[in-house]
Amino acid sequence: MDFSQLQASSKIGDDWVYPQPPCLNFGWLEVDRDPAHRIYWEEYGNPDGEPVMFLHGGPGGACAPVMARFFDPKRYRVILFDQRGCGKSEPNVATAGPSVALAKNSTADLIGDIEKLRDRLEIAGPMHVFGGSWGSTLAMAYAIAHPDHTASLILRGIFLGAAEDLRYLYQGNAATWDKDPYGLTEPGAYMKYPDEWAALLSVLTPDERRDVMTSYKTIFDHVPANAAEKERQQRAALIWSLWEGVISNMIPETADTGKFGEADFALCFAQIEAHYFANxxxxxxGHFFDHIDILASIPVHIVHGRFDEVCPLAQASRLVAALTEAGAAPATYVVTNAGHSAMERENALALTAIMDGLPPIAL
Structure with a gap:
């Protein structure tokens, strides 16, 4: 039977509105000492344009030049940077280890880094803050801390980070999986990705599966004493990374896992995520709902995939309801026929359309 006509990918492919712009400038900025942290940044688009601060996901997902393609390069000055511990920022978890790279690595530290980067790049007025998944979390946290610096929030794949949100992604039926791997005992992403779920749990013993996130964190924190322990740690990081990378797409691309299947990226991504989730x-x-009045004072634009299994749509619904109750429904709320990734075609096009339609910032 010929299945060649079936849709093979939900990614945007060649359907971008704007071509890949060249990098105008890049550098490293020292943001802390003891231990020292230097964040890597890049600048794209119009150097005199409206500033956009791009906040990547993960935590630990790092940036890539393709992320500048959501924006009209004639209108926007786009800033990409790798958050502490990942990408080209130093120290990197994969090379320096968690004891160094995860020291002084918290949400408050990242918010402070954004402010330092604003100063370094001489961004004096408000800017658009654009973030997806964990980037949406960080964007909202930044806006609450610095509303005067936030002209608008453009958020994709809302991640509120409540315990129930993490249990959906990482716990599911894990506690009973050994006895009934296909039992739908608890809600979770495992229901749509049983093979990938089996791989995630294969690293753990039945007892460790009672608390998947804690067990993985224990593996990542352990200093390997021999080759077998090191191999288990590296395998655990790779499988953790692949779990999120594969299920981020409505049509999983198991043959092309991209950066999520790269050993160094996986070790960095997994350990940073586990560090933030454990804390x-x-x-x-309730941080965002306790400060919903601040968020409601800023134009908020939301894009969320209906088939998002990393951050289910209920998280966006929760936020939209709270903003509406606070008297300021989102300026834009688009539910796409897509999954989680910003590179899903429907998500990418919706985000670009929002950026094209934003009222200009007075510079």
Whole structure:
């Protein structure tokens, strides 16, 4: 039977509105000492244009030049940077280890880094803040801390980071999986990705599966004493990374896992995520709803995939309801026929359309 006519990918492919712009400038900025942290940044588009601060996901996902393609390069001055511990920022978790690269690595530190980068790039007035997944979390946290510097929030794949949100992604039916791997005992992303779920749990013993995130964090924190322990740690990081990378797409691309299948990226990504998740994202419970009045004072634009299994749509619904109750429904709320990734075609085109339609910032 010929299946060649079936849709093979949900990614944007060649359908971008804007071509890849050249990098105008790049550098490293020292943002902390003891231990020293230097964040890597790049600048794209119009150097005299409206500033856009791009906040990548993960935590630990790092940036790539393609992320500048959401924006009209004639209108916007786009800033990409790798958050502490990942990408080209130094120290990197994969090379320096977690004891160094995860020291002084919290949400408050990242918010401070954004302010330091603003100063370094001489951004004096408000800017557009654009973030997806964990980037949406960080964008909202930044806006609450610095509303005067936030002209608008453009958010994709809302991640509120509540315990129930993390359990959906990482716990599911894990506690009973050994006895009934296909039992739908708890809600979770495993229901749509049983093979990838089996791989995620294969690293753990039945007892460790009672708390998947804690067990993975223990593996990542352990200093390997021999080759077998090191191999288990590296395998755990790779499988953690692949779990999120594959399920981020409505049509999983298991044959082309991209950066999520690269050993160094995976080791960095997995350990930073586990660090933030184990510490409740370094944010007080209910932080966004306790400060919903601040968020409601800023134009908020939301794009969320209906088939998002990393950050289910209920998280966006929760935020939209809170903003509406606070008297300021989102300026834009688009639910796409897509999954989680910003590179899903419907998500990417919706985000570009929002950026094209934003009222200009007075410079």
């Amino acid at each position: 409740a994202l370094f944010l007080p419970a």
